[in-house]
Amino acid sequence: MMTSFPVYGVQDLVELMAEEWLGYLVSLDCGVTLGVYQGEVSAVDQDRQTISLRQPLHNGVRCLVSEVTFSVIDIRELKILEIGNGRGIGSDPSSSSSSSHSRNGGHAVTGCPPVMLLRRGCHESQVMWRRAEMENITGGHRESFMTDTDVDLRGNLPAFNKRLTLTSNDPVTAAQREEKKYYTDSGLIVSSVSYDVYKRLLAAAERLGLSVERRLEMTGVCAGQMALMLLGGPYRLTPKNVHRRPQVVLLCGPHIQGAQGVSCGRHLANHEVDVIVFLPNCVKMQETVTTELMLFNQTSGRHVQNIRDLPVTPVDLVINCLDSHESIFLGEQPWYQAAADWANQNRAPVLSVDPPISGHHHAVEARWCLCLGLPLPLSQGEGRVYLCDIGLPQQVFHDVGIDYVSPFGSRFVIPLY
Known part of the structure; x- marks a missing residue:
């Protein structure tokens, strides 16, 4: 037997x-x-x-x-x-x-x-x-599928003919490319792009009708899906396992990255996660942030404006959306420094969503990071890199001059190496 x-x-x-x-x-x-x-x-x-x-x-x-x-x-x-x-x-x-x-x-x-x-x-x-x-x-x-012979990574990559590249006659200069090569688990090469190229992609998407609101929602869903996976997925989040819901804290700034975090928090709350969103009461708040916060307040999640209202014991997951690609002086704000200190002292694993490029100061040490659409050249401090599909049509990449083949297959979130 x-x-x-x-x-x-x-x-x-x-x-x-x-x-x-x-x-x-x-x-x-x-x-x-x-x-x-x-x-x-x-x-x-x-x-x-x-x-x-x-x-x-x-x-x-x-x-x-x-x-x-x-x-x-x-x-x-x-x-x-x-x-x-x-x-x-x-x-x-x-x-x-x-x-x-x-x-x-x-x-x-x-x-x-x-x-x-x-x-x-x-x-x-x-x-x-x-x-x-x-x-x-x-x-x-x-x-x-497994063969007796070892696979030569460098020798086999050209055979895939699926490389994500910038075409030779595109208007993007070499200085703008700042390429950093990542690999999918199937061997596909995904090249990073500079933030300038990334902004052009988003602008082209908006011209074709993919609004900021649509992109926000897609980002929130993908980040929420990844967070649910990190929390245990179906092994922990079941209707029969309601005695201790996983607790997640989202640290959000008053910008588009913060709005993405609030959107993620709403989706997590809808899946019976105990969600706390930290978002300071800033004078200048983007309209997208205000709108997302209004939607989040219709869930069971909590919105706090003071670090003292965050848990003193370790939570299950911290999602960092404090940083912005545009506002490089946020780190000087007292609320930012207090939030970063809390995250580093809480000892919970950190997922960073849409982190800025390498060269920016990263106040919160992340175990994972989630890039949107295409990866940026990130620093080593951002942890293991994941990529999510935010719904950019093929024409968007063509308009910017990128020869693009989707690396996602049947998934919306994939790991990069």
């Missing part, structure tokens, strides 16, 4: 993070936004609470990056596919009668059963046991 795969939740991972994981073949369920990753554990950092996979697969497809690192908070569930000594996914069930053991709350876990892999067109009786393969089950049939 086959033993079922050992499965760990987030709390188990925090307790069991140790070097004993090295060499294990695991499957990491990172929720709807990030998907499922599989690979061999290559590193475990107990201090930073991270785990790295070597030669990873994403949703069954081999990644072109050789290693991916995950924070524990990104992982919803970990399933062991193979114990470190080789017993498990690649072993013939009759080849050994011995059992491997793994830590599972102090209990021994026997060796995992091998996985049955079927190629397209094969009958179920044609079973293959291969150590280097994993399965991706889609549409009722099973396919194996």
